[in-house]
Amino acid sequence: MEAAAEPGNLAGVRHIVLVLSGKGGVGKSTVSTELALALRHTGQKVGILDVDLCGPSVPRMLGMQGCAVHQCDSGWVPVFVDQEQTLALMSVGFLLETPDEAVVWRGPKKNALIKQFVSDVAWGELDFLVVDTPPGTSDEHLSTVEALRPYGPLGAVLVTTPQAVSVGDVRRELTFCRKTGLQVIGVVENMSGFVCPHCEECTNIFSTGGGEELARHAGVPFLGSVPLDPQLARSLEGGRDFMQEFPKSPAFPALTSIAHQILDQARSRDPTEAGRPASQV
Amino acid sequence: MYTGCPGTGSAQAGRGASCQGCPNQRLCASGAGAAPDPAIEEIKEKMKNVKHKILVLSGKGGVGKSTFSAHLAHGLAEDENTQIAVLDIDICGPSIPKIMGLEGEQVHQSGSGWSPVYVDDNLGVMSVGFLLSSPDDAVIWRGPKKNGMIKQFLRDVDWGEIDYLIVDTPPGTSDEHLSVVQYLSAAHIDGAVIVTTPQEVSLQDVRKEISFCRKVKLPIIGVVENMSGFICPKCEKESQIFPPTTGGAELMCQALKIPLLGRVPLDPQIGKSCDKGQSFMTEAPNSPATLAYRSIIQRIQVFCSPHPSHQEELVGS
Numbered sequence: 355m356e357a358a359a360e361p362g363n364l365a366g367v368r369h370i371v372l373v374l375s376g377k378g379g380v381g382k383s384t385v386s387t388e389l390a391l392a393l394r395h396t397g398q399k400v401g402i403l404d405v406d407l408c409g410p411s412v413p414r415m416l417g418m419q420g421c422a423v424h425q426c427d428s429g430w431v432p433v434f435v436d437q438e439q440t441l442a443l444m445s446v447g448f449l450l451e452t453p454d455e456a457v458v459w460r461g462p463k464k465n466a467l468i469k470q471f472v473s474d475v476a477w478g479e480l481d482f483l484v485v486d487t488p489p490g491t492s493d494e495h496l497s498t499v500e501a502l503r504p505y506g507p508l509g510a511v512l513v514t515t516p517q518a519v520s521v522g523d524v525r526r527e528l529t530f531c532r533k534t535g536l537q538v539i540g541v542v543e544n545m546s547g548f549v550c551p552h553c554e555e556c557t558n559i560f561s562t563g564g565g566e567e568l569a570r571h572a573g574v575p576f577l578g579s580v581p582l583d584p585q586l587a588r589s590l591e592g593g594r595d596f597m598q599e600f601p602k603s604p605a606f607p608a609l610t611s612i613a614h615q616i617l618d619q620a621r622s623r624d625p626t627e628a629g630r631p632a633s634q635v
Numbered sequence: 636m637y638t639g640c641p642g643t644g645s646a647q648a649g650r651g652a653s654c655q656g657c658p659n660q661r662l663c664a665s666g667a668g669a670a671p672d673p674a675i676e677e678i679k680e681k682m683k684n685v686k687h688k689i690l691v692l693s694g695k696g697g698v699g700k701s702t703f704s705a706h707l708a709h710g711l712a713e714d715e716n717t718q719i720a721v722l723d724i725d726i727c728g729p730s731i732p733k734i735m736g737l738e739g740e741q742v743h744q745s746g747s748g749w750s751p752v753y754v755d756d757n758l759g760v761m762s763v764g765f766l767l768s769s770p771d772d773a774v775i776w777r778g779p780k781k782n783g784m785i786k787q788f789l790r791d792v793d794w795g796e797i798d799y800l801i802v803d804t805p806p807g808t809s810d811e812h813l814s815v816v817q818y819l820s821a822a823h824i825d826g827a828v829i830v831t832t833p834q835e836v837s838l839q840d841v842r843k844e845i846s847f848c849r850k851v852k853l854p855i856i857g858v859v860e861n862m863s864g865f866i867c868p869k870c871e872k873e874s875q876i877f878p879p880t881t882g883g884a885e886l887m888c889q890a891l892k893i894p895l896l897g898r899v900p901l902d903p904q905i906g907k908s909c910d911k912g913q914s915f916m917t918e919a920p921n922s923p924a925t926l927a928y929r930s931i932i933q934r935i936q937v938f939c940s941p942h943p944s945h946q947e948e949l950v951g952s
Contacts, residue, residue, distance in 0.1 A: 376727065376728045376773075377696065377697055377728055377730075378695065378696010378697040378698075378728070378805075378806040379695055379696040379697015379698055379806075379832075379837075380696075380697055383836075407809075408694065408806070408807035408808045408809050408840075408843070409694050409695055409696070409806060409807060409840040409843065411836050411839070411840070414835065414836055414839060415836065453839060453842070454839075454842040454843060454845070454846050455843065455846060456694075456808045456843040456844065456846040456847040456850065457808060457843070458640075458808045458809070458812075458813065458847055458850060458851075459640070459809060460778050460809060460810045460813060461777050461778030461779070461809070461810055462657065462658040462659050462778070463640065463657055463658075463659075464809065465658070465777075466656060466657060466658060488696075488806070488807065489696040489697075489727075489728060489805070489806055490727035490728055490805065491727045491728075491773045491774065491775045491776075492726075492727050492775070492776060492777060492778070492781065492810075493777045493778055493809075493810075495775075496775065496777060515697070517906045517907075517909070517910050518733065518910040519701075519730050519733050519734060519906075519909055519910060520697075522730070522733055522770060523728040523730065525770060525771050526727070526728070526770075526771065526772065526773040526774070527773065528771070529771050529772065529773035530773045530775055533773065533775060534775075548865065548874075548876060550867040550869065550870060550872070550874060551874055552867060552870050552872040552874070553867060553869050553870035553872070555867055555868070555869040555870065557865075557867065557868060557869075557903055558903065559865065559876070559901060559903045559906065560903075560906050561903075561906060561907065561910065582876060584874060584875060584876050584877075584878060587834055587876065587877055587878055588878050588880065590836060591834055591835050591836060591878065591880040591881075592880070
């Protein structure tokens with residue numbers, strides 16, 4: 355591919371992880387955000403690229419809505435969530451004049467912006483770039499996978515909720531990964547069970563076990579179940595760091611374990627990365 | 636930074652500042668985009684047999700568009716004299732076949748077009764799911780192919796005489812949405828029902844969908860707030876799983892001056908009914924969620940009928 359010849363803005367990015375799901379509203383942006391925060395807690399430098407052009411959620415989940423993107427010599431400067439610049443974010447949300455503005459674009463325009471997002475964002479040195487995607491298997495996904503292929507992404511994390519309706523869509527996403535040659539890191543089951551704050555009774559609102567069964571059926575790793583925790587929803591609404599604020603939540607160990615499994619995968623791949631820049635840190 | 640597309644029909648098509656770099660710039664500048672698609676007239680002809688057309692939209696995924704579409708259809712179809720059609724234009728993630736208990740069904744070709752798959756005599760369904768050979772089949776299509784499919788669904792399905800056509804859409808404001816509105820532009824859409832969940836992360840996408848409706852001049856029937864509070868089956872106390880931190884749909888509707896059609900509580904049984912492909916309203920006829928559905932459906936019927944008093948007579952007869 356021609357893009358491999360030029361070093362580009364992704365040259366300093368060591369591992370690229372895509373977060374996918376055929377189904378909407380299963381928690382792709384939540385998992386992307388929390389995964390990025392969890393990886394950062396282990397000392398990694400992380401970027402999030404939000405390619406959900408019609409419904410960007412990550413800016414709000416990190417409390418960054420209303421920020422603007424600036425231009426520099428090497429391209430767009432991402433928005434940094436912290437002063438130390440350990441968490442960077444790029445989203446179409448930063449390019450809109452008003453938050454309610456709808457991005458009413460057909461495929462070709464979305465594809466053009468995704469290409470720009472991949473080539474023109476000055477990420478600098480990153481250990482991980484987490485790519486949050488919209489639901490489906492269409493323009494955004496094809497364009498993202500194509501544009502990232504020269505950089506050898508680590509793979510995709512597939513998010514589902516436990517019920518059959520969602521698992522059905524994620525099966526199709528697995529087929530998408532196979533057809534496009536994208537490695538599947540594993541499946542995350544989100545919104546797994548709800549513990550009533552009044553009586554501690556656990557109710558499986560969206561059923562249970564669907565994600566694990568899907569992973570077994572497809573022969574891909576199951577990364578874990580994240581329980582439905584209103585604290586998590588509330589902290590995302592406020593754009594706060596859940597991983598820092600709620601270490602006692604039942605969702606915390608689940609998210610941490612997912613991050614560690616991804617770190618392990620990245621480490622196991624490192625020796626083969628002869629052509630990659632030597633590890634920074 | 637992005638001032639937006641001038642529109643393929645505009646005199647500025649392909650010439651505006653924002654057209655720079657757009658892959659369709661040349662096509663637009665040539666004026667090819669300005670000619671109306673002949674399919675629009677054909678679809679208008681086809682839609683003469685369809686009294687009411689309702690779109691179910693949401694900027695956000697997973698808020699319950701398909702669940703609501705299915706239950707709206709089931710509710711309307713309880714009157715045996717009403718013919719209902721559900722068209723699922725979520726090409727990459729068709730959930731309607733599963734939710735309506737039609738998984739694995741296939742579409743048949745007849746002389747007058749594709750025959751829909753029937754749940755009941757008066758409830759027909761069409762979805763890309765019926766065209767796939769296995770549940771693992773992914774429809775990995777870019778926009779133009781999806782648009783072609785939607786055109787075929789509107790033009791080539793043999794619906795017969797229909798009272799309500801309910802169109803279930805994917806999340807977002809892109810190809811599928813633009814296409815369905817464009818293809819139905821000559822046929823008159825009654826309006827859109829917008830589905831949301833109570834939390835701001837969802838509302839912010841739904842506001843975009845409302846902007847979309849206003850941009851394309853699609854009337855808004857109203858907003859349905861789904862998954863609105865969860866009643867623990869053990870202690871019967873309510874919890875807000877998706878907390879309405881910014882006032883939920885109610886405040887948004889007030890601010891944007893659009894009707895809130897109702898709130899459907901989060902009942903785990905709804906998801907289970909959907910997984911089994913059954914109507915929650917017949918499985919749990921007295922639950923608060925069923926009552927909420929019924930009241931919302933009634934408001935939609937009132938909206939669609941030009942003479943509300945007339946409508947009552949029909950219902951009573």
